[in-house]
Amino acid sequence: MRKVLGFWGWLLLGLGSLLAQQERFRKSPPIPDPLLRPELPKIESTQLQNGLLLAVVPRPDQPLISLELLILAGESRSPRRQPGLATFTAEMLSRGTSLLSAADLEERIDTAGGDFSTTMTPDYARFTFRFLPGSLDLALEILSAMVLQPDFNEREVAALKRTKFYDLKQKQRDPEFIGRRQLLRILFKDHPYRQSFYSEDVFKNLTRKDIQAFYDLYYRPNNALILLAGKIDLPLAARRVSHFFNTWSKKDIEELRLPEPQANTADRFCFVDLPRAKEATLILGNVIAPLAETDYYPLGVLNQVLGGTPFSRLFMNLREAKQFAYSAFSRMEYYRGCGHYAVIARVIPTASVPSIREIKRELERIGRERVSSFELEQAKSYLIGQFPIRMARLDELSRQASELLAFSSGESRWSGFLESITQVEADRIFEVAQKYVLPKPVVVIVGDKDVLLDELRELDRLEVYDLKGVLVYTLIKGVEG
Amino acid sequence: MLYESAAFFNGGGKLNFRFLLCYFKNAADGRQSTMLKKNRCQTWVLIFFSACLGASAAQEETGIAFTFSRFTLKNGLEVILSPDETLPIVSVVLAYQTGSIHEQPGKTGLALLLENMMFMGSQNVGPMQHIGYVNRVGGEPNASTTEDITYFYQTVPANQAALLLWLESDRMKSLEIDAAKVERAKQALMEEIAERKAAEPYLESLLAFDSLLYPDFAHGHGILGREEDIAGLEVEDVRAFYATYYVPSNAVLVIVGKIEVDKTRELVEKYFETIAPGKKPPLFLPPRPPEKRTVVQAFEDGGVPSSAFHLGYRIASPYSRDYYVLTVLDYLLFHGESARLYRKLVKKEGLALFVSGGIEKRKDVAVMKLFSMNNNETMVELCQKSLLSEINKLRTYEVSEEDLAKAKNLLKRDFLNRLASPQERAIFLAEMLFSPVGLDTLPDQLPKYMRVGPGELRLAASRYLSPESNVILNVKLK
Numbered sequence: 001m002r003k004v005l006g007f008w009g010w011l012l013l014g015l016g017s018l019l020a021q022q023e024r025f026r027k028s029p030p031i032p033d034p035l036l037r038p039e040l041p042k043i044e045s046t047q048l049q050n051g052l053l054l055a056v057v058p059r060p061d062q063p064l065i066s067l068e069l070l071i072l073a074g075e076s077r078s079p080r081r082q083p084g085l086a087t088f089t090a091e092m093l094s095r096g097t098s099l100l101s102a103a104d105l106e107e108r109i110d111t112a113g114g115d116f117s118t119t120m121t122p123d124y125a126r127f128t129f130r131f132l133p134g135s136l137d138l139a140l141e142i143l144s145a146m147v148l149q150p151d152f153n154e155r156e157v158a159a160l161k162r163t164k165f166y167d168l169k170q171k172q173r174d175p176e177f178i179g180r181r182q183l184l185r186i187l188f189k190d191h192p193y194r195q196s197f198y199s200e201d202v203f204k205n206l207t208r209k210d211i212q213a214f215y216d217l218y219y220r221p222n223n224a225l226i227l228l229a230g231k232i233d234l235p236l237a238a239r240r241v242s243h244f245f246n247t248w249s250k251k252d253i254e255e256l257r258l259p260e261p262q263a264n265t266a267d268r269f270c271f272v273d274l275p276r277a278k279e280a281t282l283i284l285g286n287v288i289a290p291l292a293e294t295d296y297y298p299l300g301v302l303n304q305v306l307g308g309t310p311f312s313r314l315f316m317n318l319r320e321a322k323q324f325a326y327s328a329f330s331r332m333e334y335y336r337g338c339g340h341y342a343v344i345a346r347v348i349p350t351a352s353v354p355s356i357r358e359i360k361r362e363l364e365r366i367g368r369e370r371v372s373s374f375e376l377e378q379a380k381s382y383l384i385g386q387f388p389i390r391m392a393r394l395d396e397l398s399r400q401a402s403e404l405l406a407f408s409s410g411e412s413r414w415s416g417f418l419e420s421i422t423q424v425e426a427d428r429i430f431e432v433a434q435k436y437v438l439p440k441p442v443v444v445i446v447g448d449k450d451v452l453l454d455e456l457r458e459l460d461r462l463e464v465y466d467l468k469g470v471l472v473y474t475l476i477k478g479v480e481g
Numbered sequence: 482m483l484y485e486s487a488a489f490f491n492g493g494g495k496l497n498f499r500f501l502l503c504y505f506k507n508a509a510d511g512r513q514s515t516m517l518k519k520n521r522c523q524t525w526v527l528i529f530f531s532a533c534l535g536a537s538a539a540q541e542e543t544g545i546a547f548t549f550s551r552f553t554l555k556n557g558l559e560v561i562l563s564p565d566e567t568l569p570i571v572s573v574v575l576a577y578q579t580g581s582i583h584e585q586p587g588k589t590g591l592a593l594l595l596e597n598m599m600f601m602g603s604q605n606v607g608p609m610q611h612i613g614y615v616n617r618v619g620g621e622p623n624a625s626t627t628e629d630i631t632y633f634y635q636t637v638p639a640n641q642a643a644l645l646l647w648l649e650s651d652r653m654k655s656l657e658i659d660a661a662k663v664e665r666a667k668q669a670l671m672e673e674i675a676e677r678k679a680a681e682p683y684l685e686s687l688l689a690f691d692s693l694l695y696p697d698f699a700h701g702h703g704i705l706g707r708e709e710d711i712a713g714l715e716v717e718d719v720r721a722f723y724a725t726y727y728v729p730s731n732a733v734l735v736i737v738g739k740i741e742v743d744k745t746r747e748l749v750e751k752y753f754e755t756i757a758p759g760k761k762p763p764l765f766l767p768p769r770p771p772e773k774r775t776v777v778q779a780f781e782d783g784g785v786p787s788s789a790f791h792l793g794y795r796i797a798s799p800y801s802r803d804y805y806v807l808t809v810l811d812y813l814l815f816h817g818e819s820a821r822l823y824r825k826l827v828k829k830e831g832l833a834l835f836v837s838g839g840i841e842k843r844k845d846v847a848v849m850k851l852f853s854m855n856n857n858e859t860m861v862e863l864c865q866k867s868l869l870s871e872i873n874k875l876r877t878y879e880v881s882e883e884d885l886a887k888a889k890n891l892l893k894r895d896f897l898n899r900l901a902s903p904q905e906r907a908i909f910l911a912e913m914l915f916s917p918v919g920l921d922t923l924p925d926q927l928p929k930y931m932r933v934g935p936g937e938l939r940l941a942a943s944r945y946l947s948p949e950s951n952v953i954l955n956v957k958l959k
Contacts, residue, residue, distance in 0.1 A: 023755065025647075025751065025752075026604070026605050026647070026650075026651060026654075026752075027605055028605070029614060029644055029647055029648075030643040030644060030647055032618075032640045032641050032643065032644065033639075033640040033643075034640060035569075035638055035640050036569035036638070036639055036640060036739065037569070038568050038569050038570075059567075061546070061565075061567050062901055063544065063546070063897035063898070063900060063901055064894065064897060064898060064901065103819065103824070103828075105818075106817070106818035106819040106824075107818075107819045107887065109817070109818045109819075110817035110818055110819050110887045110890065110891055111883075111886065111887045111890060112890070113890030113891055113893055113894040114894070115817075115818075115894070116818065130894075131894070132890060132893065132894055132897075135890075278675075278679075309616045310609070310612055310613075310616065311612075311613050311616055311617070378617050381617050381618060381619065382616060382617060382618070382619050383619070384619065384638075385617075385618040385619020385620065385637060385638045385641070386619035386620070387619070388568045388569055388570050388638065389570050389619060389620065389636050389637070389638075391568060392567070392568050392570060392636070392902045392903060392904075393901075393902050394901060
């Protein structure tokens with residue numbers, strides 16, 4: 001009996017050991033195959049006789065066509081006394097033409113199997129139209145009617161004013177929106193970009209005449225570009241776009257000379273009240289100006305090391321180590337010739353001040369010590385891996401390509417992106433960190449004042465703003481009231 | 482005003498960070514899991530649909546411009562491989578046939594809780610490491626739970642396909658579930674419910690409406706679960722749910738992207754074939770046929786900004802002929818810039834501040850739902866009258882060819898868009914495989930919608946959108 005048991009025991013042990021050996025591959029991640037470099041489709045372009053820049057990104061595998069029209073008149077073109085005018089003008093385009101009502105336009109967009117949207121940036125207005133390939137002519141006909149024959153009728157102007165008012169009211173429930181807007185109001189205080197960060201009441205005094213005047217000034221083919229991506233080539237696009245846009249007449253437009261925004265250099269803490277907010281939202285940032293093209297790539301890697309993912313320094317420190325935050329990330333946003341960085345953290349209200357200290361410590365650290373080779377490789381690996389993943393989506397591909405053309409960033413950001421990221425070294429990150437990040441960030445805190453103001457009293461000076469960006473009062477440490 | 486970033490660097494995806502909130506830092510305890518002998522796969526099907534995109538006038542457009550192969554491992558895991566040479570990336574979707582309809586009374590929220598726990602560590606992958614491994618190569622792992630399917634999905638550079646298979650197989654084989662992790666996941670889910678309720682003032686009334694519209698418990702309760710149920714969940718509940726539903730025989734693995742089919746198949750076998758098949762999950766009993774009776778109730782809520790109402794109909798079961806017909810009707814009523822009900826009730830008549838709706842399917846049953854927000858209770862009443870008269874028109878008159886063509890084009894756009902990127906395509910393939918009509922009917926799907934005629938539409942509206950089967954919940958300010 002003992003012999004039999006012994007035999008089976010050995011057999012089981014042997015089999016177990018064999019299986020364990022077979023499954024050793026489960027213990028650690030597999031070694032990857034060599035990385036394949038993506039071959040991006042070329043951006044092909046031509047200029048039509050009236051000055052309209054036309055570009056095509058062929059993606060014959062895609063079932064839809066994406067069209068982007070960019071008018072290079074963003075909010076920075078709105079007159080100083082009329083912030084929001086650029087946005088309002090852009091959104092009026094889909095609200096009726098001299099021949100087609102807003103309802104007619106909607107019907108036609110749907111018939112093309114389309115969806116249409118308008119986005120505004122400080123630098124340009126973007127009109128995005130995605131539709132079925134068989135509807136190319138219909139889509140161009142709709143778009144040309146909107147752009148060449150807008151009506152701006154009083155009834156639609158009034159309706160859009162109501163919509164915009166309620167949209168902004170709605171957005172003002174979002175602490176991140178409020179905080180980011182306040183940060184940028186301060187960073188771009190005397191700059192034309194300040195026009196972008198308005199409140200809900202800016203539209204009420206706009207008139208049809210203002211809108212028409214803005215349109216007449218900037219909606220010109222020599223101030224625009226059209227990009228088509230999908231199952232289409234440049235010769236076809238050029239024929240059809242010329243057919244629908246050849247009557248669009250060009251006109252000289254005064255060049256907008258943007259001053260260089262100045263980075264914040266002193267400690268500055270700002271608070272915006274959001275009643276009943278359960279968390280404190282912290283937004284810290286500063287201007288990146290002037291942005292040198294060669295700094296674009298090291299800044300991208302720096303952002304990854306600092307706060308691009310849950311494995312970056314900010315998240316690991318504030319959430320994992322200190323347990324102050326629900327989330328903590330950083331991002332870079334770029335405009336024509338400049339940009340800004342922002343750190344966004346959602347934290348426990350009682351940990352607001354320690355969280356601000358930790359974020360500032362991380363910002364200083366990245367400009368004081370060179371990043372480790374592990375962090376460097378991890379950040380570059382993320383950016384290199386993510387690039388083709390993002391390009392898989394037609395909307396993302398079109399957005400990136402049209403933006404490159406709008407900023408005249410050059411082919412290198414398209415075809416040379418991976419190479420440039422690969423070449424980023426720790427020294428370059430150190431250099432750009434010293435150049436851009438070290439200047440003291442503006443700190444904006446959004447939360448419920450009944451919960452937060454006591455916590456924030458240990459800050460030397462706290463500026464309290466309302467939702468319109470007006471300074472209501474300033475709290476000085478040690479001063480009551 | 483929110484605007485987009487100009488950079489390649491800022492992530493644009495909608496990453497679901499819910500699972501990050503559940504991250505538990507302690508290392509796994511190293512439990513051993515069962516292994517099975519390596520098996521050969523059972524079937525190999527190669528399907529190529531070349532009949533796409535208007536090859537001839539007589540041919541109907543299927544929208545399927547890709548190839549895929551399908552096989553089943555001996556442990557029951559279904560596998561679909563679909564090569565796509567466009568970019569050097571690969572999307573991996575692992576979908577399990579489980580969701581809120583598989584929860585028992587008193588145990589709601591379990592499906593979503595387990596989705597979160599799948600990121601909290603398995604035998605060889607520590608807590609948060611799944612996200613870390615995928616992030617480091619440029620991917621962003623994500624997951625979603627529906628009423629009947631739970632999806633885990635990520636896209637990475639093509640050379641990292643094996644990494645995803647390693648990660649997914651480890652958590653399918655040996656998820657680490659302990660009391661501390663369960664507590665952390667429960668806390669995160671409670672926080673999510675609180676956040677959702679704060680952000681969506683009509684959520685409570687919607688949940689109450691669902692229980693009217695779906696009279697049985699399985700379909701009628703929400704994915705988020707009830708707070709009191711979640712508080713009472715125990716480690717054994719989570720382990721039992723995992724052991725029952727997170728098994729190979731209840732799952733499909735879909736891989737789409739730049740892959741070599743033979744090599745990928747070898748990798749799938751290596752990582753998945755020795756995972757124990759698990760017991761067949763209990764059969765889901767079909768519900769009773771829809772009742773034809775009007776239900777009108779009121780719901781008082783102190784947290785809503787204005788009066789509102791929910792209205793719904795129980796319609797034909799998913800993938801039946803009438804279901805396709807009613808989906809086209811859904812596009813006519815609720816989708817696009819010129820959606821009929823929004824235009825009528827909000828823009829023309831000004832009776833509603835906001836209107837939304839559409840068809841919703843929960844495994845084997847489907848409903849058409851509408852939500853309307855109104856200024857006051859008088860407006861609610863007027864809006865309902867106007868709405869019901871519009872629905873009545875659909876039952877009486879045929880819609881115009883133009884309107885029908887418009888609705889179909891919008892539907893076609895959305896259908897094709899679901900096939901445009903590798904990840905979306907992989908999710909769609911998983912959904913079709915689990916559907917009652919199966920993956921083989923994929924080429925028939927778009928033509929079925931496109932063949933719908935005005936007469937069929939009127940008949941289906943007559944059959945299902947009748948005044949005798951209205952379910953209405955009026956939301957009143959407390």
